[in-house]
Amino acid sequence: MTATPYTVSDVMTRKVIAFTPDAGFKEIAACMERWKVSAAPVVEGEGRVVGVVSEADLLPKEEFRDRRLGLIEQMRHLGDTAKAGSVRAGDLMTTPAVTIRPDSTLPQAARLMAERRVKRLPVVDADGTLKGIVSRADLLKVFLRPDEELAEDVRRDVVKLLFPVSHTRVEVAVTQGVVTLTGQVRDGESIPVATRLAQAVEGVVDVRCRLETVASA
The missing domain is CATH 3.30.1340.30 (Histidine-containing Protein; Chain: A;)
Known part of the structure; x- marks a missing residue:
């Protein structure tokens, strides 16, 4: 093929909602609702991605609100119960973040999403600095x-x-x-x-x- 394959940089969203590790629980929930996103990267310093916080990371606070777990069940749900008691993005986020480079091809992005079972990927440069985000919907843009x-x-x-x-x-x-x-x-x-x-x-x-x-x- 002589045509250059489409890359992540061709379809990614460049305006990204991101949080610092100190962002509070209510701030995160409010931003997700306002911007209609279910997950967002967590960045520190000059924009280096250190994790991703999603609705799934916030839900344990509601899930375990009125539940008293036994010791064995606490050990089984250790990660979730820890998040249920957290109020900062740095404690709530999933880390390390699953990221992708801007020059990756769309099939590479699709495979990574499928393998890691995520709906979107922060796009980072060689230094891990946030450049955008690519979602499943973005990958479908080529069919337009x-x-x-x-x-x-x-x-x-x-x-x-x-x-x-x-x-x-x-x-x-x-x-x-x-x-x-x-x-x-x-x-x-x-x-x-x-x-x-x-x-x-x-x-x-x-x-x-x-x-x-x-x-x-």
Whole structure:
């Protein structure tokens, strides 16, 4: 592929709600409600990310409000009961934070979210300084690319690349993100490759390959 893959920096949100370790419980809850976010990074110094505080970190205060736990149950829920008695972001946050670099690809971000079971990732530079945040919704932005733009990418980076002789006989149509390749080409062995490369174009939903091989094209 000659096109540069989309990276986290292309889709991330640059205005980020963040807290210092000294931020209080009510301040955190109020900001989450106001800005409609369920988690936010905790930063110190010049913006270095030291953790993430989420709704899940706040809920133990309500969960254990009227419960008296036995010793064994206390040990089993040690982390949650500690958070139930905490009032500062530094004590409530989950640490270390799961972060990602701005130059990471979107598939890398998606895999990390799935592996660590998180909905968003603070984006940090080499020094761990906060640069933005990327969410599941951000990763889906590539599927908003216009069909015409996708078609042009497939023509330039797939068809002309693989079929330099017969590319004029290949039609590329894109409807709602679904690419359809039709026509006749000389190099039949490259047809499966064309399907894979078209599928890899950012924003493509599916590929229907109807290319045929001819002796002379």
